[in-house]
Amino acid sequence: MIDALQTRYGIEGAIAFSAGNNGLARMVLTHASGASTAVYLHGAHVTSWKSPEGAELFFVSRESHFSPQHPIRGGIPVIFPQFGGGPLPQHGFARLSEWSVAGTEVRADGSVAAVLQLSSTPETLALWPHRFHLELQVLLRERTLTLTVQVLNTDPRPFDFTQVLHTYFRVADCEQAAVVGLQGTTYLDSLRDDARETEARDEIRFAGETDRIYLNVPDCLHLRDEGNGRVLAIEKQGMPDVTVWNPWIDKARRMPDFGDDEYRWMVCVETGVAMAAPTTLAPGQRWQGETTFRVERDPA
Ligand code: TA6
DSSP: HHHHHHHHOOOOTTEEEEEEEGGOOOEEEEEESSSSEEEEEEEEEEEEEEOOOOBEEEEEEEETSSSSSOOSSSSSEEEEEEESSSSTTHHHHHHHEEEEEEEEEEEETSSSEEEEEEEHHHHHHHOOOOOOEEEEEEEEOSSSSEEEEEEEEOOSSSSEEEEEEEOEEESSGGEEEEEEEEETTTEEGGGGGTEEEEOOOHHHHHHHHOOOOEEEEOSSSEEGGGGGEEEEEEEEOOEEEEEEEOOOOHHHHOTSSSSGGGGGGGEEEEEEEESSEEEEOTTTTTEEEEEEEEEEEEOO
């Protein structure tokens, strides 16, 4: 399969397919600047984003599974149609599904793009009786990575969905990191029975388990990774909600695919739509959401 993917979609010096961890099919996009990103077809799961200087900006657990039966722990899990718990598997089935490649290209401006797709199957219909078509575009430039998600309702009936890019950022030390730009916004505290609060701080810092769903927040946020002297911008469109998560010590210990100490080196800033309550898509209607990650400062 990998040879066929390479033949059809590979582009010399820009798009390459290979067997990744445990032989899972992986596509690597490489920009002329040296920046790169890696995407597994399992879950359309971005697992790596490296700056032109080679700095890894995403976190993947050393304990992560790489198997058809499990989600990859880290990078950018694509969450659809359900966020969190509910009648479907936790965080939905998209991150557990085998996506296919719809296209690849190197654009005139030198950016490198790949589109992956997932349509309803008998297996998804058995779980969730709605026909859909999902597309994820990954677009790599020198200092930015943009993910664009499209959800198309190909069913004769409306359906409700939630879509989230559950991004795990690598940081030098979570206690020397801050999420900036959420002051004054409303959040649901998942650790306090979804208590509704207003964020008083202009910087979210981490000194314990943190799991908050911020609603209708500004479209530009920042992650300061002070331990690395790095600042990342998170710019979004059509994705009003953001979850900020760090499992801290006890939850880290309870996650079998996550090292007990690994909470120190990651912060999740997750962008998406309808995290508090699903949104409705009419038959034939298309929803689109986009998040761009930008390296604003990096001493590397
Ligand atoms: O987005 C935060 C969260 O919902 C946390 O509550 C935690 O469960 C995390 O996602 C990871 O979920 P997962 O199913 O990937 O273990």
